Amino acid sequence: MADTHQAAESVAVSVTINGKRAQRLVDPRTLLVHFIREELSLTGTHIGCDTSHCGACTVELDGRSVKSCTIFAVQANGAQLRTIEGMANADGTLSALQEGFRQMHGLQCGFCTPGMIMRAxxxxxxxxxxxxxxxxxxxxxxxxxxxxxxNIVKAIQHAAATLNGRTFQEAAE
Structure with missing residues (x-):
């Protein structure tokens, strides 16, 4: 009996990620999260559940937040991507969100933090x-x-206040 199962041909995927152009040949079934982590060595995007339930893999794709475990890398071909590695200000200082998470203690173990910041x-x-x-x-x-x-909510409120030119005032508990 002839083998009808053929190996998939590699496909070129080209993206602009955190302002830099990147191109790789990948298996068409490669998930975007694996492309980011394994092909581009940007490991700040975490893999939590592989089922889109946790959001640890959230990145920005053409201005939208997406769970990168639900998208194939080929679907992002030609896209603008931003990961947690691209969140800092141009001078290397923390973004308002990163600073909010630091100031308001919006993280503990830190596993969800990159995806949470990208969504926020x-x-x-x-x-x-x-x-x-x-x-x-x-x-x-x-x-x-x-x-x-x-504290995650407070971190986002802190960032919103900063971005709007205000000082964040915590409500009395």
Whole structure:
């Protein structure tokens, strides 16, 4: 009996990631998260569940936050990508979100942090001054098993205030 199962041919994938052009030949079944981590050596994007439930692999693709474990690398061909490695300011200082997470203790183990920051970045572009409820809804697809989310919400509020030229004032508990 003839073998009808053929090996997939490699496909060229070219992206602009964190402002730099990158091109690699990949198996067409390569997930974007594996392309980013293994082909481009950008390991800040984490692999948590491989089922899109946790959000640890969240990146920015053409201005949208996406879970990179749900997209094939070939689907991102020609796209603009940003990962956590591309979040710092041009001078190397922390972005408002990164600084918010640092100031407000928005992380513990840090595993969810890159995906959470990437999601929050797009959230703040869509809504520059979100309420606590809007932040909680906006990050609902990103799981954190350590923090209870309170300080993550404060970190995003801190970043929103900074980006809007205000000083963040924590509400009295």
């Amino acid at each position: 970045s797009v959230l703040l572009k869509e809504n520059p001054d979100p309420s606590e409820e809007e932040i909680r809804f906006g990050i609902a697809g990103n799981l954190c098993r350590c923090t209870g989310y309170q």
